[in-house]
Amino acid sequence: MHANLHINAISRSGGRTAPGASAYRSGTVVKDRSAVACAAYRSGETLKDDRYEKTHDFTRKENVLHAEIIAPDGAPAWLTDREKLWNAVEAGEKRKDAQLAKEIILTLPRNLDTDEQKQVVRDFVRENLTSRGLVADFAIHSPEASDGDRNPHAHIMFTLRPVEGDGFGKKLTGRVNGLDDRKVLGDMRNSYETILNQVSVQKNSEIHFDLRNLKEKGIDREPQPKIGPKVTHLEKRGYQTEWGKEVRQVNARNQAKQAQLAHNSYSQATYLAGKAIDAVRDDIAHKYYEVMYGPEAAYGDNPEKEQDFYGYER
Incomplete structure (x- = not known):
């Protein structure tokens, strides 16, 4: 409320x-x-x-x-x-x-x-x-x-x-x-x-x-300017006012910011999901080579030192 x-x-x-x-x-x-x-x-x-x-x-x-x-x-x-x-x-x-x-x-x-x-x-x-x-x-x-x-x-x-x-x-x-x-x-x-x-x-x-204000709540959003009943009445009747213009500009900036944040979140989630899939594939490859050819094939000469599929330490 x-x-x-x-x-x-x-x-x-x-x-x-x-x-x-x-x-x-x-x-x-x-x-x-x-x-x-x-x-x-x-x-x-x-x-x-x-x-x-x-x-x-x-x-x-x-x-x-x-x-x-x-x-x-x-x-x-x-x-x-x-x-x-x-x-x-x-x-x-x-x-x-x-x-x-x-x-x-x-x-x-x-x-x-x-x-x-x-x-x-x-x-x-x-x-x-x-x-x-x-x-x-x-x-x-x-x-x-x-x-x-x-x-x-x-x-x-x-x-x-x-x-x-x-x-x-x-x-x-x-x-x-x-x-x-x-x-x-x-x-x-x-x-x-x-x-x-x-x-x-x-x-x-x-x-x-x-x-608490938006900043204190940790919300990255620009406050919307207040408009009085007269401006509200004029805007509803189709008149373009300076106050109404400012409110629309603030709303547009906030929507653009939210869209950018959503895009960034999606990109980050996609990146993390890709890393998780690569890790699973890597583990499967190690297990396969260990079963088929022994630990040396999967981890080289030192089985105690875990490496990725391409021979780099993990």
């Missing part, structure tokens, strides 16, 4: 802001790149943007199954208000290129119903984010996948600063023991894998999840 985890940064320098990114994960097309606009988009809500003095309405957004904010135990109640939360994050970061939040995307198994998917995300958030004092805003989306089925996934946007008093403390970013440390991503992936396998055990399912 397929499942995966990705993590991205949300920063002003990239044209994406915190409330805006939160909204995007629950909603529709973002025409305005402000923080609150993205936040409204992801949650499928109407949010007022204090920084840009606008109101963004994405209540018509489809495929948003659920949106929820989880704060650490003892956090002030206002942190679970999406508009107040992300406007406060924006107000607290002064630099024009400030990193405002991070986003984790969890691919959710199709064999789980919506309530089970919610619980999986909540368990992951509590184990990896609120346990660090961070506030997490997640939304579950279920757009159409390229195979015609659903593509359930969760967007989890979380603060970089832990809750401290009635506000936020020092950022937990950094490449050494911080949120930018590669080990943190590895720990989160292992955590998600464990949570999913525990759910499988509870459901008496034989499905086992392995979130």
